[in-house]
Amino acid sequence: xxxxxxxxxxxxxxxxxxxxxxxxxxxxxxxxxxxxxxxxxxxxxxxxxxxxxxxxxxxxxxxxxxxxxxxxxxxxxxxxxxxxxxxxxxxxxxxxxxxxxxxxxxxxxxxxxxxxxxxxxxxxxxxxxxxxxxxxxxxxxxxxxxxxxxxxxxxxxxxxxxxxxxxxxxxxxxxxxxxxxxxxxxxxxxxxxxxxxxxxxxxxxxxxxxxxxxxxxxxxxxxxxxxxxxxxxxxxxxxxxxxxxxxxxxxxxxxxxxxxxxxxxxxxxxxxxxxxxxxxxxxxxxxxxxxxxxxxxxxx
Amino acid sequence: xxxxxxxxxxxxxxxxxxxxxxxxxxxxxxxxxxxxxxxxxxxxxxxxxxxxxxxxxxxxxxxxxxxxxxxxxxxxxxxxxxxxxxxxxxxxxxxxxxxxxxxxxxxxxxxxxxxxxxxxxxxxxxxxxxxxxxxxxxxxxxxxxxxxxxxxxxxxxxxxxxxxxxxxxxxxxxxxxxxxxxxxxxxxxxxxxxxxxxxxxxxxxxxxxxxxxxxxxxxxxxxxxxxxxxxxxxxxxxxxxxxxxxxxxxxxxxxxxxxxxxxxxxxxxxxxxxxxxxxxxxxxxxxxxxxxxxxxxxxxxxxxxxxxxxxxxxxxxxxxxxxxxxxxxxxxxxxxxxxxxxxxxxxxxxxxxxxxxxxxxxxxxxxxxxxxxxxxxxxxxxxxxxxxxxxxxxxxxxxxxxxxxxxxxxxxxxxxxxxxxxxxxxxxxxxxxxxxxxx
Numbered sequence: 023x024x025x026x027x028x029x030x031x032x033x034x035x036x037x038x039x040x041x042x043x044x045x046x047x048x049x050x051x052x053x054x055x056x057x058x059x060x061x062x063x064x065x066x067x068x069x070x071x072x073x074x075x076x077x078x079x080x081x082x083x084x085x086x087x088x089x090x091x092x093x094x095x096x097x098x099x100x101x102x103x104x105x106x107x108x109x110x111x112x113x114x115x116x117x118x119x120x121x122x123x124x125x126x127x128x129x130x131x132x133x134x135x136x137x138x139x140x141x142x143x144x145x146x147x148x149x150x151x152x153x154x155x156x157x158x159x160x161x162x163x164x165x166x167x168x169x170x171x172x173x174x175x176x177x178x179x180x181x182x183x184x185x186x187x188x189x190x191x192x193x194x195x196x197x198x199x200x201x202x203x204x205x206x207x208x209x210x211x212x213x214x215x216x217x218x219x220x221x222x223x224x225x226x227x228x229x230x231x232x233x234x235x236x237x238x239x240x241x242x243x244x245x246x247x248x249x250x251x252x253x254x255x256x257x258x259x260x261x262x263x264x265x266x267x268x269x270x271x272x273x274x275x276x277x278x279x280x281x282x283x284x285x286x287x288x289x290x291x292x293x294x295x296x297x298x299x300x301x302x303x304x305x306x307x308x309x310x311x312x313x314x315x316x317x318x319x320x321x322x
Numbered sequence: 323x324x325x326x327x328x329x330x331x332x333x334x335x336x337x338x339x340x341x342x343x344x345x346x347x348x349x350x351x352x353x354x355x356x357x358x359x360x361x362x363x364x365x366x367x368x369x370x371x372x373x374x375x376x377x378x379x380x381x382x383x384x385x386x387x388x389x390x391x392x393x394x395x396x397x398x399x400x401x402x403x404x405x406x407x408x409x410x411x412x413x414x415x416x417x418x419x420x421x422x423x424x425x426x427x428x429x430x431x432x433x434x435x436x437x438x439x440x441x442x443x444x445x446x447x448x449x450x451x452x453x454x455x456x457x458x459x460x461x462x463x464x465x466x467x468x469x470x471x472x473x474x475x476x477x478x479x480x481x482x483x484x485x486x487x488x489x490x491x492x493x494x495x496x497x498x499x500x501x502x503x504x505x506x507x508x509x510x511x512x513x514x515x516x517x518x519x520x521x522x523x524x525x526x527x528x529x530x531x532x533x534x535x536x537x538x539x540x541x542x543x544x545x546x547x548x549x550x551x552x553x554x555x556x557x558x559x560x561x562x563x564x565x566x567x568x569x570x571x572x573x574x575x576x577x578x579x580x581x582x583x584x585x586x587x588x589x590x591x592x593x594x595x596x597x598x599x600x601x602x603x604x605x606x607x608x609x610x611x612x613x614x615x616x617x618x619x620x621x622x623x624x625x626x627x628x629x630x631x632x633x634x635x636x637x638x639x640x641x642x643x644x645x646x647x648x649x650x651x652x653x654x655x656x657x658x659x660x661x662x663x664x665x666x667x668x669x670x671x672x673x674x675x676x677x678x679x680x681x682x683x684x685x686x687x688x689x690x691x692x693x694x695x696x697x698x699x700x701x702x703x704x705x706x707x708x709x710x711x712x713x714x715x716x717x718x719x720x721x722x723x724x725x726x727x728x729x730x731x732x733x734x735x736x737x738x739x740x741x742x743x744x745x746x747x748x749x750x751x752x753x754x755x756x757x758x759x760x761x
Binding site: 034036037040041043044045046047048049050051052054055057058061062064065113114115116117118120121122125126134137138140141143144145146147148149150151152154155156184187188191215216217218221238241242244245246247248251252272275276279280285293294297300301304305307308309311312 | 334337338340341344345347348349350351352354355356358359361362365366369521522523524525526528529530533534542543545546547548549550552553554555556557558559560561563564565568622625626629653654655676679680682683684685686689690695712715716719720727730731734737738741745
């Protein structure tokens with residue numbers, strides 16, 4: 023560092039003050055993480071004193087009234103809704119990303135991209151209304167009223183797929199457009215058609231980025247709350263039938279905490295135990311996707 | 323074993339045909355997404371207007387003073403004293419006293435009184451509602467059904483989204499419910515959220531982009547922010563419940579600042595009935611379910627998004643701009659505040675507005691932080707109990723009665739208009755900053 027004659031030693035308390043605030047601002051995010059871990063750990067600790075973690079993770083019944091706390095029914099419902107959602111969101115999201123990145127003209131892109139952004143900006147509670155009000159009656163009309171419950175995981179999952187579609191589409195598009203043009207041109211020079219370039223050259227090259235998008239989408243599906251709270255049902259049920267009602271982990275947390283809940287009861291603490299599992303799942307998924315994203319950034 | 327067909331390369335025409343088919347599939351997927359959006363909007367709009375069949379507990383002819391020609395006057399033509407007379411003739415003394423306590427009858431507006439007469443004396447009950455599409459397409463069927471099943475009912479075409487709907491407060495009756503408290507709550511919460519989250523988010527982004535060295539601690543902070551952006555919102559709700567509502571309850575309820583009385587007054591129907599000063603004070607101390615707690619929770623929720631967007635905006639500023647500042651002898655903060663921030667502010671604001679729009683629509687964390695299920699008073703300050711538009715939509719949608727779906731749809735339209743005007747503001751702000759930079 024160079025030192026000027028008169029300015030060199032000058033103290034600048036203002037600069038130090040600003041630096042202090044900026045450091046604090048950056049620290050808040052670390053504090054948030056610490057806060058999440060501490061809160062989930064502290065509040066679920068009394069629960070695990072009464073219910074062993076083994077029983078919590080393996081028992082197949084969740085009936086707090088009679089002291090049964092097995093997370094499996096909630097977990098299977100979460101898996102079911104997420105799978106249905108991904109079955110919609112991955113193919114449709116990927117296909118629309120390929121279309122937007124490789125095929126669409128500038129004019130078409132300018133219309134479709136904002137529309138997808140609007141779709142991504144609709145609050146999830148509105149999707150919940152849509153699932154319950156429109157999609158469920160449609161499903162009951164198609165498959166028969168006696169076969170489809172008023173609340174069912176299929177409707178929640180389908181709508182969740184539409185919610186996640188824009189997210190996956192835009193992440194996939196980022197990954198696809200990060201593929202250098204020289205690869206495309208090389209393939210064209212060898213006589214490949216457009217579809218062959220897209221599917222056999224661009225897609226495999228962007229694979230880690232696409233995988234990251236799918237994982238982020240899955241993480242979003244697992245943590246999505248309002249759609250399942252409104253449309254999937256309000257009672258834990260161990261079923262893999264998507265026409266039946268079943269409560270997910272997030273749906274259960276919202277339903278119980280929205281009612282009259284006394285602090286420090288086992289019901290209250292059990293919510294934080296579910297939250298802990300939810301946090302662990304989503305964190306794992308996010309860390310994996312972060313690794314994958316870094317990988318595709320490093321390749322080129 | 324089956325004999326294998328000899329290998330034959332696909333002809334160019336076949337390859338192109340396959341390509342066209344796949345391209346159609348890709349386009350189809352995109353159209354599917356856009357179509358979903360349109361169907362969603364249509365199904366919301368479909369619920370915001372339509373025929374309603376109402377049956378009155380008491381008929382108008384029994385309670386209204388007959389007009390000069392002996393006919394029953396419509397409720398809109400009665401004057402305030404006449405309405406008060408109808409009320410005092412038909413309500414029990416205890417109910418009248420309760421109404422007087424809320425606010426004296428003589429001081430209420432004519433519209434208020436008319437609402438009271440409707441709700442308390444005529445006691446309309448919804449028999450059935452129809453959607454806008456049904457109302458327009460099968461009007462005669464609806465008329466026939468009403469005449470056959472409820473001959474003395476009144477069939478009317480109702481716009482659920484009306485000025486009354488915007489200005490009324492909560493009610494357990496869908497005909498009289500409104501979203502005033504929810505709109506006020508949403509606006510208060512989001513303004514406070516921005517005031518907390520914007521300086522923190524911008525500060526963190528400046529630190530990470532301009533000050534931090536590339537060491538383990540700062541890399542950890544960056545990874546941490548990325549991971550936080552993927553944490554489900556409901557987990558933030560649990561954080562808010564554990565930290566802001568319970569642990570910091572004395573601060574977030576206002577009790578620590580001697581504001582316990584103001585909060586206790588809002589304690590709702592249960593609290594005001596219980597009465598006692600001690601009870602009220604105790605409930606105020608433990609009750610951190612306030613606008614402040616909600617805003618703090620939402621602020622933490624949108625913080626990672628704000629930071630990531632602001633970081634990208636700051637990173638896009640070319641080094642030359644900073645170096646010319648230093649060359650003129652500016653200090654680091656002078657360069658940042660005088661050059662880097664003004665040049666990147668348009669993108670920072672756009673990113674912030676996107677994050678804030680997400681915050682406005684959040685429901686799950688606020689359910690956990692303890693949004694009130696029934697609010698008797700509008701929120702007045704940061705220590706008030708609160709409800710917001712998404713919470714209101716959730717509660718109404720979850721009700722089994724069909725008419726609550728109608729007001730949920732009306733509330734959704736209000737929420738979407740709010741979101742759209744926010745985004746429009748963002749675009750205006752961005753354009754303003756851009757033109758200032760050029761000019």
